[in-house]
Amino acid sequence: MARGIKDKVAILGMGCSRFGERWESGAEELMVEAYEEALLDAGIDGSQLDAAWFSTHYEEINVGKGGLPLATALRLPNIAVTRVENFCASGSEAFRGAVYAVASGACDIALALGVEKLKDTGYGGLPGSLGGTLNAQWAATGSAPGNFAQLASAYRAKHGVSRKDLKRALAHISVKSHANGAKNDKAHLRKPITEEQALNAPMIAEPLGLFDCCGVSDGAAACIVTTPEIAKQLGKERIVTVKALQLSLSNGSEAGHNSWDGSYFHTTRIAARKAYEEAGIKKPREEVSMFECHDCFSVTELVTMEDLQLSAEGGAITDVLDGFYDAEGTIPCQIDGGLKCFGHPIGASGIRMLYEMYLQLSHRAGPRQLDAPRIGMTHNLGGSPMSNVAAVCIIGAAE
Amino acid sequence: MAGISAYGAYVPRLRLARSAIAAAHQWSDPSFKGKGKGERAIANWDEDAITMAVEAARDCLAHGAAPGPEASASLDALYLASTTLPFADRQNAGIVATALSLDGQRRTLDITGSQRAGTTALLEALHAVSGPYSDQALVVGTDKRPAKVASAGELAYGDGAAALLVEEGEGLLTFLAGVTETTDFVDHFRGAGEAFDYTWEERWIRDEGISQIVPEAVNAVLAKAGVEASAIDHFIFPSTIGRAADGVAKSVGIKAEALGDNLSATLGECGTAHALVMLSHLLEGGLKPGALVLVAAFGQGCDALLFRATEAAAAPQGKLGVRGHLALGKTSDNYMQYLAFNDLVTLEKGMRAERDDYKTALSVTYRKRDMLLALEGGKCTQCGTLQFPRTDICVNPQCGAHHTQEPHSFRDSKASVLTWSADYLTYIPNPPSHYGMITFEDGGRFMTDFTDVDVGELDVGTPVKMMFRIKSRDGLRGFVRYFWKAVPQRGQDA
Numbered sequence: 001m002a003r004g005i006k007d008k009v010a011i012l013g014m015g016c017s018r019f020g021e022r023w024e025s026g027a028e029e030l031m032v033e034a035y036e037e038a039l040l041d042a043g044i045d046g047s048q049l050d051a052a053w054f055s056t057h058y059e060e061i062n063v064g065k066g067g068l069p070l071a072t073a074l075r076l077p078n079i080a081v082t083r084v085e086n087f088c089a090s091g092s093e094a095f096r097g098a099v100y101a102v103a104s105g106a107c108d109i110a111l112a113l114g115v116e117k118l119k120d121t122g123y124g125g126l127p128g129s130l131g132g133t134l135n136a137q138w139a140a141t142g143s144a145p146g147n148f149a150q151l152a153s154a155y156r157a158k159h160g161v162s163r164k165d166l167k168r169a170l171a172h173i174s175v176k177s178h179a180n181g182a183k184n185d186k187a188h189l190r191k192p193i194t195e196e197q198a199l200n201a202p203m204i205a206e207p208l209g210l211f212d213c214c215g216v217s218d219g220a221a222a223c224i225v226t227t228p229e230i231a232k233q234l235g236k237e238r239i240v241t242v243k244a245l246q247l248s249l250s251n252g253s254e255a256g257h258n259s260w261d262g263s264y265f266h267t268t269r270i271a272a273r274k275a276y277e278e279a280g281i282k283k284p285r286e287e288v289s290m291f292e293c294h295d296c297f298s299v300t301e302l303v304t305m306e307d308l309q310l311s312a313e314g315g316a317i318t319d320v321l322d323g324f325y326d327a328e329g330t331i332p333c334q335i336d337g338g339l340k341c342f343g344h345p346i347g348a349s350g351i352r353m354l355y356e357m358y359l360q361l362s363h364r365a366g367p368r369q370l371d372a373p374r375i376g377m378t379h380n381l382g383g384s385p386m387s388n389v390a391a392v393c394i395i396g397a398a399e
Numbered sequence: 400m401a402g403i404s405a406y407g408a409y410v411p412r413l414r415l416a417r418s419a420i421a422a423a424h425q426w427s428d429p430s431f432k433g434k435g436k437g438e439r440a441i442a443n444w445d446e447d448a449i450t451m452a453v454e455a456a457r458d459c460l461a462h463g464a465a466p467g468p469e470a471s472a473s474l475d476a477l478y479l480a481s482t483t484l485p486f487a488d489r490q491n492a493g494i495v496a497t498a499l500s501l502d503g504q505r506r507t508l509d510i511t512g513s514q515r516a517g518t519t520a521l522l523e524a525l526h527a528v529s530g531p532y533s534d535q536a537l538v539v540g541t542d543k544r545p546a547k548v549a550s551a552g553e554l555a556y557g558d559g560a561a562a563l564l565v566e567e568g569e570g571l572l573t574f575l576a577g578v579t580e581t582t583d584f585v586d587h588f589r590g591a592g593e594a595f596d597y598t599w600e601e602r603w604i605r606d607e608g609i610s611q612i613v614p615e616a617v618n619a620v621l622a623k624a625g626v627e628a629s630a631i632d633h634f635i636f637p638s639t640i641g642r643a644a645d646g647v648a649k650s651v652g653i654k655a656e657a658l659g660d661n662l663s664a665t666l667g668e669c670g671t672a673h674a675l676v677m678l679s680h681l682l683e684g685g686l687k688p689g690a691l692v693l694v695a696a697f698g699q700g701c702d703a704l705l706f707r708a709t710e711a712a713a714a715p716q717g718k719l720g721v722r723g724h725l726a727l728g729k730t731s732d733n734y735m736q737y738l739a740f741n742d743l744v745t746l747e748k749g750m751r752a753e754r755d756d757y758k759t760a761l762s763v764t765y766r767k768r769d770m771l772l773a774l775e776g777g778k779c780t781q782c783g784t785l786q787f788p789r790t791d792i793c794v795n796p797q798c799g800a801h802h803t804q805e806p807h808s809f810r811d812s813k814a815s816v817l818t819w820s821a822d823y824l825t826y827i828p829n830p831p832s833h834y835g836m837i838t839f840e841d842g843g844r845f846m847t848d849f850t851d852v853d854v855g856e857l858d859v860g861t862p863v864k865m866m867f868r869i870k871s872r873d874g875l876r877g878f879v880r881y882f883w884k885a886v887p888q889r890g891q892d893a
Contacts, residue, residue, distance in 0.1 A: 121750070122750050123749070123750040123751065125751075125824055127754075128751070128754055128825075133760035133763045134760075134763050134767060136757075136759075137759065137760075137763065137764065137767070137771055137870065137880055137882065138770070138771055138788075138870065138882045139846070140834040140835075140846045140847055140848045141825055141827055141832050141834060141848050142822065142825060142832070142834050142846075143822055143824045143825040143832075145820075145822065145824055146820045146822030146824065146825060146832065146834060147820075149820035149822070150818035150819065150820050150835055150836065151818070152820075153816075153818045153819050153820065153835070153858075153859050154817060154818045154859065156859070157859035157860070203823055204822075204823055204824050205820045205821065205822040205823065205824060205831075206820050206821040206822075206831075208820075251796075252790075252794055253794055253795075253796050255836075255844070255845065255846065256786050256787065256794040256843075256844060256845065257784065257786070257794045257795055257796065257844070258838050258842060258843070258844055259796065261817070262817050262818040262836055385818075386836060386846060
């Protein structure tokens with residue numbers, strides 16, 4: 001394996017807009033909101049940026065294609081801006097571009113910014129995607145909830161779980177994220193819910209009800225990265241560095257070869273294994289302090305616990321119901337409310353996850369602050385269970 | 400000598416109780432009160448004359464004595480009869496042929512324009528095989544007849560298709576003689592581009608049309624074969640007009656017991672397909688060797704065909720047929736659903752239905768025609784892995800060989816459900832949208848739409864079979880996209 005980028009890149013500053021139904025703001029205003037907070041946190045101004053990476057998924061309802069929307073909205077100093085798109089993992093992809101630029105020495109200071117303006121469609125939920133001229137002629141008629149709900153059927157069959165037990169665990173996941181989101185003044189959904197509410201919600205895609213689905217939100221998140229040395233020179237305290245950053249993409253085997261059983265994410269397992277190796281983590285369940293996973297749907301969170309090697313295979317339901325991942329549990333998960341309640345402006349989500357881990361490691365998470373976390377992990381996923389992009393990032397205090 | 404050597408049929412799973420139609424219209428026309436008897440077959444939203452034709456042809460070719468499509472090297476012609484074909488200019492028979500892997504150097508033609516198109520197609524095939532022009536021909540009749548709301552047709556019609564294989568030799572039914580009488584008698588018409596039929600008075604049609612024209616053709620065919628009318632054992636003559644067939648039989652001297660079930664109580668009248676549907680239905684019961692079968696159909700004249708049953712007709716061929724499909728029916732009293740499926744009411748479909756993404760890249764449709772229409776994937780000649788779609792590089796992670804795949808159709812392969820969901824968010828004309836991953840018994844898988852499925856019916860492991868269906872319609876440009884969907888195997892179908 002390559003030497004990796006452990007401790008080569010530091011986070012200089014981060015910002016995140018308020019997420020939600022931002023009727024008053026367009027993508028440009030959301031970008032500026034996140035950018036200004038990140039600049040303030042970094043203690044620099046825009047002229048010090050060497051390059052930027054910009055992530056957004058639905059260019060047709062956001063700002064169009066290319067890097068120009070970011071360069072223009074932020075009046076960047078005529079630097080290189082690259083637009084990246086990798087489904088719901090686009091934010092992690094932007095972060096990866098900026099981090100690799102700094103790690104390579106090509107840039108001293110780089111910006112990653114993700115945005116999504118979803119609430120200009122006229123209806124709830126995400127717009128459909130076409131997938132190209134051939135896929136449109138044969139691919140199954142689906143939505144995101146219906147695609148991810150497929151996991152539930154295979155997981156139940158594989159582990160012999162009743163629908164009732166599965167639904168209870170899924171409800172616990174959503175109740176926990178709502179409780180966490182209530183403490184986050186930037187979150188989209190801030191009302192706690194009960195297990196009964198989750199269980200009795202209207203059906204969206206069997207077995208997922210309304211409360212099993214994350215918020216469809218507007219928002220932006222930004223991250224400025226540099227080397228640990230420059231961060232120190234600029235007076236940064238409690239420096240947080242990148243320990244690992246790994247992506248894994250499906251190559252069609254889950255969708256086309258009978259070796260995959262449909263109950264887990266093949267790519268998440270690969271990205272997690274590589275990330276732990278890059279970060280030097282041997283026992284994830286003991287070493288990871290906290291994490292944000294891609295809880296687009298409650299069932300995604302459930303199976304991801306196992307794919308990240310935090311729960312034993314088939315053991316996630318017990319861990320979830322035992323409160324292992326609650327805010328007071330052993331490894332708190334979605335401390336900021338997650339996609340579920342903080343919200344899911346697609347291009348921003350990967351960076352939003354890092355924002356919470358960074359705040360926690362910087363001891364600036366306010367009412368959500370955990371007790372002395374050391375290692376924070378993000379898991380950002382795009383696509384569907386059978387064909388997807390999985391990104392795992394690990395950050396922690398500089399060594 | 401030519402004969403019919405195999406038969407098959409397709410009837411959509413959904414049946415609409417006529418009582419539901421009658422109940423909907425009694426407020427405006429009290430005469431509907433007495434018309435609510437029995438049920439009629441209705442196509443699902445994703446079925447049309449082409450999809451039903453493909454399924455009837457598969458029933459005819461796939462089971463029993465007839466060879467499967469791949470083995471049908473001698474099949475050199477496909478006749479598709481219907482007056483409700485989805486394309487006015489794109490050969491519909493060519494779509495059916497490609498779906499069955501019967502494209503290439505074969506004659507394919509659409510026969511349309513009259514309610515006797517089904518019998519005309521059969522007659523043409525028999526003549527071609529009797530002569531030097533054809534060895535084996537497939538004749539498919541199919542119709543999904545549109546009817547105005549509260550019209551007589553709405554009650555009388557049924558959606559369905561039947562297929563007959565015609566080849567040299569005696570077959571099950573040996574062809575003795577055929578006659579066509581052409582008379583421009585306009586009992587009804589549908590102008591080019593019009594959605595519905597315009598029909599004249601029933602009594603005039605019966606007394607001046609059927610009673611005059613049909614006996615002439617029937618008598619002519621009997622004379623041609625030297626057969627007495629009283630010797631006819633089975634007389635098939637479809638008509639939506641009550642007792643029209645009895646009247647013809649009586650006037651020419653065919654015995655009353657020769658008239659079989661016209662399927663109006665259970666299926667409805669399938670237009671051009673109906674004579675073939677009734678013939679398939681008759682053959683499915685097994686026929687006494689030597690029995691004489693007379694088939695006639697009316698439409699701007701009359702076709703009359705005479706057959707004699709052979710020893711081979713005594714035992715049923717084991718097709719699903721009309722009987723099998725009727726047994727698999729699901730009766731519904733949801734009249735509004737029927738209206739919605741047939742675009743007979745303006746529905747609020749929600750913004751999700753608005754997406755104009757249905758322009759079809761025809762160059763892609765052509766390049767991938769075997770994949771899209773014949774469900775052809777690949778088999779890796781290096782590792783043996785079956786896969787869909789066929790690509791340049793093998794999908795097996797342990798193999799990955801380049802350019803090793805030979806064509807393999809999954810059309811007739813058995814499969815089961817690996818994952819599924821019932822999705823209430825996605826727009827589909829028949830919610831919830833069921834879709835999921837299916838795995839084929841011998842290898843291969845893909846994410847598919849399920850159709851003809853009830854809520855709560857699917858589970859991991861549920862056996863399914865593939866059916867040819869409408870994938871989507873492009874209303875703006877009038878195009879229909881076809882692909883295959885998975886349907887749960889049920890009853891004698893399994």
